[in-house]
Amino acid sequence: MISSEVRDRIVETADELYNARGFQAVGMDELRAAARVSLKRCYQEFPSKSAIVLAVLEHRHRAWTEGLDALVRTADTPRGRLLAIFDYLARWFCEDSFRGCGFINSFAELGAVSPEVADYARKHKESFQHYVGDLAEAAGAPSYLAPQLSILAEGAQATAAIAGSPEAAGQARRAAEVLIDTALREGVSGAA
Amino acid sequence: MISSEVRDRIVETADELYNARGFQAVGMDELRAAARVSLKRCYQEFPSKSAIVLAVLEHRHRAWTEGLDALVRTADTPRGRLLAIFDYLARWFCEDSFRGCGFINSFAELGAVSPEVADYARKHKESFQHYVGDLAEAAGAPSYLAPQLSILAEGAQATAAIAGSPEAAGQARRAAEVLIDTALREGVSGAA
DNA sequence: AAATATAGAGAACGTTCGTTCTCAAGACAA
């Protein structure tokens, strides 16, 4: 069997299980069984469980980033692209498997004990903030807007996860409209 | 030795250790040693580790809520009281021990596996939203403002924790000013 | 002072988990 195929199956299965129940709650044997792979094969593909965790984070980052970008590209105004972020959240929060941001969760569970996990979470969030920054700059907004919208998005994720309801996405979206319109009204002067 | 004194020492020590490294990473023996209590005594005060975890959440809720309210009361305008929330966050984020919101963290680590923990986190967040709702109502703001500010506060906590820097508090505060002033300008009509 | 109860220290127990090892079955080469 092709190595990369088994690898992908392990990572995707691990992503689902870890998302549903947490990293520490899912043992290697359960993962092995769900991925229909022998334990030996698991350790041929990955040197340790920690390596699988990091591969899952990488997988999450790619999936999330690509999904977001795909939806953002469907909007045809700079303002619409900024708001599309919150439409993406709204769609995501409605999925049955939604259990909060995987990076906030990984940081909470393992960040204090694994510098690599903490680093990966930080890099993911930085990448998101940078992405929002590009969209905001393209909209001609002052530079303070992007962190504000990023914080709104993070808060919506945490709130929706804990409340178990998706309404935070809409609330954050309406707040984002106010922040965007105010920032655009104040003009590029803040950034220039 | 007085029971409640030992109890408090266990809970406070557990709070610090769990906050610093996570619930699952801190074993009963380490907690026992740090609290200078025998293992037997631990199990006389609490029936299980899970019970300690819940007691820690209760302790966190009280400490956080009281600390917030104390600062909010020092502000002398309704608008100032709403903004004081973010000053409280700013102060908190600068503490060395800050490792993110203990309830977001507990939900991420144990929420999927312990309904009691998930419930407690949800109740804490509901209580916070209710508190913000009261402040917003007293300020004469439309009812949509409170969830927006709550989401900002949650986002600031998550962002500051992962980034490891306190600047999110100030960014969230400036966003809050815009949201508050816009909401107040639009008037009570939205709530009436 | 003797008898009893209590507390602390930490050994012990049972379980779980990550990781490695064993062994038997099958694939392939010569």
Place this chain on the structure above:
DNA sequence: TTGTCTTGAGAACGAACGTTCTCTATATTT
């Protein structure tokens, strides 16, 4: 066919954890 190599299934191992038990020493009561 024979020998070699790989693979999967799962037993085994060592560590860690939550919890309980043992034992000894001290306190308390009469």
